[in-house]
Amino acid sequence: MTESILSHVFPNGLVLVGEPMRWLQSAAFTFLVPAGCVYEPEEKGGLSGFTCEMALRGAGARDSRQFILDLDNLGVERNESVANGHTAFGAATLAENLPDTLAIYADLLRRPHLPADQLDAGLAVMLQELRAVEDEPAQKLMIELRRRHYPDPWGRPAHGEQKALEAITIDDIRGHVERRYHPNGAILGVAGRFDWQQLKDQVAALFGDWEARDESPVVERASGVKYEHLHYDSNQTQIGIAYDGVPYRDPDYFKAWGAVGVLSGGSSSRLFTEVRERRGLCYAVYAVYHTLRDRGGVFCYAGTSAERAQETLDVTVAELERLAQGVEESELDRLKARIKSALVMQQESSSARSSAVARDWYHLGKARTLDEIEQLIDALTCDSINAYLAEHPPGDYTIVTLGPGELEVGGVH
Amino acid sequence: MTESILSHVFPNGLVLVGEPMRWLQSAAFTFLVPAGCVYEPEEKGGLSGFTCEMALRGAGARDSRQFILDLDNLGVERNESVANGHTAFGAATLAENLPDTLAIYADLLRRPHLPADQLDAGLAVMLQELRAVEDEPAQKLMIELRRRHYPDPWGRPAHGEQKALEAITIDDIRGHVERRYHPNGAILGVAGRFDWQQLKDQVAALFGDWEARDESPVVERASGVKYEHLHYDSNQTQIGIAYDGVPYRDPDYFKAWGAVGVLSGGSSSRLFTEVRERRGLCYAVYAVYHTLRDRGGVFCYAGTSAERAQETLDVTVAELERLAQGVEESELDRLKARIKSALVMQQESSSARSSAVARDWYHLGKARTLDEIEQLIDALTCDSINAYLAEHPPGDYTIVTLGPGELEVGGVH
Numbered sequence: 001m002t003e004s005i006l007s008h009v010f011p012n013g014l015v016l017v018g019e020p021m022r023w024l025q026s027a028a029f030t031f032l033v034p035a036g037c038v039y040e041p042e043e044k045g046g047l048s049g050f051t052c053e054m055a056l057r058g059a060g061a062r063d064s065r066q067f068i069l070d071l072d073n074l075g076v077e078r079n080e081s082v083a084n085g086h087t088a089f090g091a092a093t094l095a096e097n098l099p100d101t102l103a104i105y106a107d108l109l110r111r112p113h114l115p116a117d118q119l120d121a122g123l124a125v126m127l128q129e130l131r132a133v134e135d136e137p138a139q140k141l142m143i144e145l146r147r148r149h150y151p152d153p154w155g156r157p158a159h160g161e162q163k164a165l166e167a168i169t170i171d172d173i174r175g176h177v178e179r180r181y182h183p184n185g186a187i188l189g190v191a192g193r194f195d196w197q198q199l200k201d202q203v204a205a206l207f208g209d210w211e212a213r214d215e216s217p218v219v220e221r222a223s224g225v226k227y228e229h230l231h232y233d234s235n236q237t238q239i240g241i242a243y244d245g246v247p248y249r250d251p252d253y254f255k256a257w258g259a260v261g262v263l264s265g266g267s268s269s270r271l272f273t274e275v276r277e278r279r280g281l282c283y284a285v286y287a288v289y290h291t292l293r294d295r296g297g298v299f300c301y302a303g304t305s306a307e308r309a310q311e312t313l314d315v316t317v318a319e320l321e322r323l324a325q326g327v328e329e330s331e332l333d334r335l336k337a338r339i340k341s342a343l344v345m346q347q348e349s350s351s352a353r354s355s356a357v358a359r360d361w362y363h364l365g366k367a368r369t370l371d372e373i374e375q376l377i378d379a380l381t382c383d384s385i386n387a388y389l390a391e392h393p394p395g396d397y398t399i400v401t402l403g404p405g406e407l408e409v410g411g412v413h
Numbered sequence: 414m415t416e417s418i419l420s421h422v423f424p425n426g427l428v429l430v431g432e433p434m435r436w437l438q439s440a441a442f443t444f445l446v447p448a449g450c451v452y453e454p455e456e457k458g459g460l461s462g463f464t465c466e467m468a469l470r471g472a473g474a475r476d477s478r479q480f481i482l483d484l485d486n487l488g489v490e491r492n493e494s495v496a497n498g499h500t501a502f503g504a505a506t507l508a509e510n511l512p513d514t515l516a517i518y519a520d521l522l523r524r525p526h527l528p529a530d531q532l533d534a535g536l537a538v539m540l541q542e543l544r545a546v547e548d549e550p551a552q553k554l555m556i557e558l559r560r561r562h563y564p565d566p567w568g569r570p571a572h573g574e575q576k577a578l579e580a581i582t583i584d585d586i587r588g589h590v591e592r593r594y595h596p597n598g599a600i601l602g603v604a605g606r607f608d609w610q611q612l613k614d615q616v617a618a619l620f621g622d623w624e625a626r627d628e629s630p631v632v633e634r635a636s637g638v639k640y641e642h643l644h645y646d647s648n649q650t651q652i653g654i655a656y657d658g659v660p661y662r663d664p665d666y667f668k669a670w671g672a673v674g675v676l677s678g679g680s681s682s683r684l685f686t687e688v689r690e691r692r693g694l695c696y697a698v699y700a701v702y703h704t705l706r707d708r709g710g711v712f713c714y715a716g717t718s719a720e721r722a723q724e725t726l727d728v729t730v731a732e733l734e735r736l737a738q739g740v741e742e743s744e745l746d747r748l749k750a751r752i753k754s755a756l757v758m759q760q761e762s763s764s765a766r767s768s769a770v771a772r773d774w775y776h777l778g779k780a781r782t783l784d785e786i787e788q789l790i791d792a793l794t795c796d797s798i799n800a801y802l803a804e805h806p807p808g809d810y811t812i813v814t815l816g817p818g819e820l821e822v823g824g825v826h
Binding site for chain 2: 125234280
């Protein structure tokens with residue numbers, strides 16, 4: 001299905017990983033910079049996102065306005081996001097515009113202006129974004145669940161905190177770029193139509209003399225709360241349940257992930273069938289597998305009316321408990337059919353692949369082709385999944401609810 | 414860029430329109446059935462969506478469970494949506510699974526079980542969905558804006574109303590299928606890897622003997638309110654502004670659309686620059702062109718804090734007014750670059766193309782290739798757009814605000 005994946009590690013630590021997709025006319029890249037929110041000082045929550053916002057306001061020879069104009073002139077579809085370990089800068093455009101686009105991003109990462117006179121406007125945008133999250137209860141709930149489930153700093157929200165954002169100075173932002181925008185730990189994933197040798201030469205010219213810096217270790221603190229109710233005026237109650245899973249790099253990962261695929265994925269999944277179709281308890285119910293480099297978790301969500309919230313929690317937890325008894329052959333067959341289809345469609349998007357190969361490298365120190373992933377999934381059996389589940393039954397839940405009233409979690413262990 | 418588009422009109426009125434994309438391994442279709450919410454009896458708001466929910470609960474030889482299992486076994490990624498004129502059933506899967514998937518959808522459309530004993534579960538899902546909308550103020554605002562801007566029934570929300578949903582019986586749903594699921598007015602768009610002759614033969618076999626029915630005309634009523642404030646307890650205020658535009662079938666459409674592209678589209682657009690980047694008034698601000706078959710509209714959104722809401726409204730309206738003075742050459746150049754890039758990426762998705770060719774046919778009675786669309790956009794000039802704007806300046810706004818306090822719209826005409 002895929003061609004091979006190419007990679008090169010530059011002497012300064014920067015990783016270039018590319019997947020040629022010669023049948024496309026577009027090219028896309030995802031630049032992971034090791035400036036994730038786990039590296040923020042504790043009292044500066046949101047610093048990585050604020051830095052990203054400011055880095056887009058002019059760089060190199062271009063002022064803020066020219067920077068944006070030139071990206072639009074190249075037809076670039078941008079996206080940025082902050083996660084635990086990285087700030088991700090993504091761009092997709094016509095294949096012929098890839099070199100010019102990369103050159104602009106070299107300015108962004110290495111020579112951002114970070115203009116002091118735009119700090120207020122940048123802060124206002126950050127605060128608006130934070131408030132938008134506060135106004136979306138489902139999103140807020142999942143943020144609060146992740147914060148409680150992982151030991152700090154791994155569960156930190158990327159949007160930060162209002163007081164912290166307001167206290168951030170332009171010097172904080174310049175310092176964050178200084179300390180965290182560096183080539184060691186950075187990964188540039190490229191997918192679509194491109195020439196590997198030309199790409200490698202250009203990346204060498206743009207980033208070869210970017211200096212590596214010392215990495216500061218992340219200090220972990222214990223997570224604590226197992227159940228917390230957050231009051232919210234609404235007719236709706238949002239329910240979040242999390243439990244531990246192995247990370248992507250673990251040999252058991254696909255077994256753990258396959259079990260969650262049976263639980264939630266496709267319209268015939270257990271959660272969708274039991275909670276939504278049969279009982280009509282929710283409009284939305286799902287479980288997703290989330291992975292950090294060294295730990296993973298399963299995060300379940302159900303949004304329902306306040307009067308049906310207890311029943312929804314009970315039914316959802318019952319489905320989690322039942323998972324420990326194993327999955328069936330027919331469930332695994334459907335999962336494989338769905339995933340095969342999804343992999344083919346992922347193969348048709350240069351943006352999706354550029355992000356996937358960059359993230360693969362972060363987790364594994366190499367990138368997997370879709371063929372390799374398909375083989376790993378084909379190799380899954382009910383026996384292997386069920387042996388994993390017997391050893392790692394869902395349990396020791398972190399539960400967060402958001403709505404008008406607290407729920408009863410006494411029976412949940 | 415694209416190959417040609419093929420089409421066939423069956424004697425019963427069903428339109429098949431196909432775009433072969435031989436470089437893909439997937440195939441997707443979008444089936445537009447003339448069961449949009451404009452055809453709902455006034456006191457049955459939400460009937461089309463409820464009918465769609467029930468139609469997925471078993472059809473032909475398959476009961477509710479088997480229906481879902483078989484679609485998952487085929488790796489089908491489904492999506493359904495209800496709009497004014499149509500209910501859209503979309504599916505994407507591996508090319509080799511297209512025939513089996515189409516056969517299941519023929520059952521869904523022609524032989525749905527509509528099981529009475531699942532009405533309660535279906536209703537519960539519809540009510541949950543409705544409440545989820547109520548809990549998302551930005552989405553709620555835009556629904557209320559559209560309802561007030563278009564003459565009824567064109568602005569109706571697809572989600573319906575709680576009381577109406579609760580009063581819907583299984584006979585209402587069976588009657589809606591009887592009256593509105595028919596081949597005349599239905600359009601099946603297919604894109605991806607398929608053989609046209611085989612596809613046409615299969616569609617003839619599955620749908621050739623589906624009987625056409627009389628179309629009932631839509632009765633329009635006047636729209637009224639120009640400004641309305643909806644109270645909502647929040648720190649945020651949501652602002653919506655709408656004004657008239659020509660529909661997609663109008664020869665002036667691309668001029669009108671180009672002007673909105675300069676206003677809002679890309680990071681260098683006027684609204685984004687003035688409202689978000691310079692002043693930091695909002696996290697999100699945009700204007701979108703929306704088109705029905707016989708009328709169109711521009712719908713602007715800004716979400717901001719209550720204390721900055723008046724300024725945001727004023728700045729946004731000032732940008733709309735300024736648009737009447739015309740657009741600049743450099744703005745149009747950037748727009749063309751962005752669109753060229755977006756068209757290439759659309760070309761890489763079978764789902765996007767299957768939906769686009771089906772909707773094109775609804776509006777135009779033919780489907781445009783991406784090459785044709787690119788030529789229409791290339792032909793745009795500042796002079797042509799500015800002549801259009803001079804004749805059709807933004808104005809006569811419908812404004813809806815949602816938040817803790819009313820705004821001053823006295824200066825707005």
